[in-house]
Amino acid sequence: MGKTKSKFVCQQCGYESAKWMGRCPGCSEWNTMVEEREEKEEKRWLSHRMEKPIPFNEVKGETAPRIQIGFRELDRVLGGGIVPGSFTLVGGDPGIGKSTLLLQATHQFAREGRKVLYVSGEESPAQIRLRGERLGIKNENLFLMAETNVETIIEEAKKLKPTLVIIDSIQTMFLPEISSAPGSVSQVRETAAALLRFTKREEIATILVGHVTKQGEIAGPRILEHMVDTVLYFEGEAHHTYRILRTVKNRFGPTHEMGVFEMKEKGLVEVQNPSELFLSERSLAAAGASITATMEGTRPILVEIQALLSPTLFPTPRRVATGLDYNRVAMILAVLEKRAGILLGSQDAYVNVVGGMRLNDPAADLAIALSLVSSYRDRPIPYHDLLIGEVGLTGEIRGVPRVEQRIQEAYQMGIKRVILPRINLQGIEFPGEMKVSAVETLTEAIDEVLGR
Numbered sequence: 401m402g403k404t405k406s407k408f409v410c411q412q413c414g415y416e417s418a419k420w421m422g423r424c425p426g427c428s429e430w431n432t433m434v435e436e437r438e439e440k441e442e443k444r445w446l447s448h449r450m451e452k453p454i455p456f457n458e459v460k461g462e463t464a465p466r467i468q469i470g471f472r473e474l475d476r477v478l479g480g481g482i483v484p485g486s487f488t489l490v491g492g493d494p495g496i497g498k499s500t501l502l503l504q505a506t507h508q509f510a511r512e513g514r515k516v517l518y519v520s521g522e523e524s525p526a527q528i529r530l531r532g533e534r535l536g537i538k539n540e541n542l543f544l545m546a547e548t549n550v551e552t553i554i555e556e557a558k559k560l561k562p563t564l565v566i567i568d569s570i571q572t573m574f575l576p577e578i579s580s581a582p583g584s585v586s587q588v589r590e591t592a593a594a595l596l597r598f599t600k601r602e603e604i605a606t607i608l609v610g611h612v613t614k615q616g617e618i619a620g621p622r623i624l625e626h627m628v629d630t631v632l633y634f635e636g637e638a639h640h641t642y643r644i645l646r647t648v649k650n651r652f653g654p655t656h657e658m659g660v661f662e663m664k665e666k667g668l669v670e671v672q673n674p675s676e677l678f679l680s681e682r683s684l685a686a687a688g689a690s691i692t693a694t695m696e697g698t699r700p701i702l703v704e705i706q707a708l709l710s711p712t713l714f715p716t717p718r719r720v721a722t723g724l725d726y727n728r729v730a731m732i733l734a735v736l737e738k739r740a741g742i743l744l745g746s747q748d749a750y751v752n753v754v755g756g757m758r759l760n761d762p763a764a765d766l767a768i769a770l771s772l773v774s775s776y777r778d779r780p781i782p783y784h785d786l787l788i789g790e791v792g793l794t795g796e797i798r799g800v801p802r803v804e805q806r807i808q809e810a811y812q813m814g815i816k817r818v819i820l821p822r823i824n825l826q827g828i829e830f831p832g833e834m835k836v837s838a839v840e841t842l843t844e845a846i847d848e849v850l851g852r
């Protein structure tokens with residue numbers, strides 16, 4: 401037992417230093433270093449550790465039997481259900497609907513006769529009940545607990561023996577032996593570590609709720625991402641009712657999987673066909689709009705990409721990308737200038753993914769590029785066209801994975817023609833009367849879709 405020392409910990413990323421710094425060297429955020437007392441010795445986090453090395457062949461394989469929650473979109477995102485003994489983090493902005501989602505999930509889960517413990521450090525059981533009643537929840541296997549002391553929670557959970565424990569939220573939890581306030585990096589890390597040990601030992605599935613704030617006042621659940629088995633993010637735009645649940649990390653299944661919900665009066669409703677939702681407000685034949693098929697995990701989703709170009713009033717043009725990576729859009733603008741000879745230097749450019757989706761799939765490049773050209777020329781892209789392809793720096797259209805799945809989804813959504821990278825033509829079967837245009841360069845694609 402050494403004596404307690406002081407250290408400074410970044411509340412954003414968990415970077416530690418012996419002296420205070422105005423700017424965290426770890427994440428470059430300002431004013432995030434807070435003094436915390438160092439605790440005696442490092443605790444062991446790994447709960448399923450083994451005493452000595454054992455031969456690979458003799459390790460007992462865990463088959464990870466999944467338990468379906470019964471909330472389909474959530475089960476999909478988890479990789480087909482929740483694994484007993486798994487430790488999951490659900491992160492998201494405050495007010496996005498995390499508590500609502502999990503309360504609804506616990507209801508589904510408890511209906512099958514399994515016990516669920518819902519621990520809230522933010523609301524009283526009366527408040528949760530009130531909300532639950534509005535959501536139509538009535539269940540004798542669902543147990544509520546308003547508590548923030550993790551030791552008490554673990555003690556009670558040991559007695560109750562639930563199959564699933566929800567901790568809402570990790571930022572409100574504390575361990576009495578740690579001096580810093582709930583929500584500080586030390587508390588978040590240590591309470592999570594205690595819950596992790598408990599989860600693994602008792603083979604109970606635990607879901608932590610973590611608020612993400614941009615200011616970094618509360619310890620971002622970023623530091624938890626390394627500890628948990630699965631990280632889900634719940635996102636959505638404040639002015640939209642759609643909510644998207646994404647897998648960022650999953651030790652038991654695929655990542656980048658997503659589930660789509662709509663926040664309604666009576667809670668979250670699963671959206672069975674996201675493409676339909678994202679295309680529901682399309683306007684007929686507007687210049688600057690195009691459709692692409694993005695792969696979100698194993699699922700293809702059709703989205704509309706809109707672009708607007710307008711003459712710049714200032715020396716440097718504005719470039720705004722919503723739902724897309726800014727640098728990606730900047731690159732596409734540069735390729736359009738240099739390789740397709742479309743001079744956009746005097747134009748402000750706005751690019752937007754309709755419906756509040758966020759795209760990372762490079763297959764959307766071609767749709768971004770053509771939406772920009774379509775707006776610039778004020779000439780609409782044919783309404784039933786689908787554009788897929790990655791744009792390379794030399795203006796070439798590069799192949800993308802899972803073309804068949806994307807096209808199948810597009811066909812179901814009434815797409816009549818697909819413009820795709822030539823390399824993707826090989827070995828693909830096209831449904832029915834779908835027309836196909838294979839392109840090799842950006843110029844070729846522009847000519848094909850918008851004419852010369």
Ligand code: TYD
Binds near residue numbers: 494531535
């Ligand atoms: P909540 O689950 O409390 O968010 P979080 O736990 O992520 O902070 O959701 C709060 C918002 O959801 C609140 O603005 C009201 C809205 N909401 C509905 O629109 N319908 C509902 O049935 C419920 C329960 C909440």
Ligand code: MG
Binds near residue numbers: 499568
């Ligand atoms: Mg909440």
